Amino acid sequence: MNLQLQGDDLNLIKTKNVVAAFVAKLLLHKKNIGRREFHNFPNLSVSCNNDDLLVYCQHLENLHSDFIERFQDILKLEIPDWVLDPFSKFIIAISPQLEEELIELTTNEEIKIKYKNGYQQFWLQKSIPQLYPGLWSIVERFLIAFPSSYLCERGFSAVTTLLTKKRNHLQDTKRGDLRLFLSKIEPDINKLIKYHQIHPSH
DSSP states (O other): OTTTTOSTTOOHHHHHHHHHHHHHHHHHHHHHHHTTOOTTOTTSOTTOOHHHHHHHHHHHHHHHHHHHHHTHHHHTOOOOHHHHOTTOSOOOOOOHHHHHHHHHHHTOHHHHGGGGGOHHHHHTSTHHHHHOHHHHHHHHHHHSSOOSSHHHHHHHHHHHHHTSGGGGGSOHHHHOOHHHHSOOOOOOHHHHHHTOOOOOOO
């Protein structure tokens, strides 16, 4: 679960899927251990006595309760069907303004073709906020939020790399800029040089 909650494309929808699956698997593992089915735990000795199995089952039950409590906001998150599939024929009624925008969206053939890359790439197109501001105001809450601390941790790792003893042996041109460590966007060097201004002395 920890690995699945890392990456640049993480959003609240994916986070809910990962957490809900993990929480459900805890109960499955508890049930399997109670029936002496250890395929999920290959290192667990098959010769466990019943008291040990009860301890393991209780531990999984406690872990399940703890996860339900800690992630209740994510688990209770309601994601409208049209966010995941705006072109579905079975859309539950929403407000009249949003229904109009959704009709406009679903009949826009130029935008429709871009849905094949998935819901996240579809909604993050530049034209969506301008053309469908009502729909975007709902969708952006699911896609723009940072549901894990992965990006912060990556930033701290980049700073640590820049500020270690290695820093003294690196040149500025090879060390790079912190912003470039945190982004996959390639800088347009020619454009930067073109707009570079010499600052006059004070």
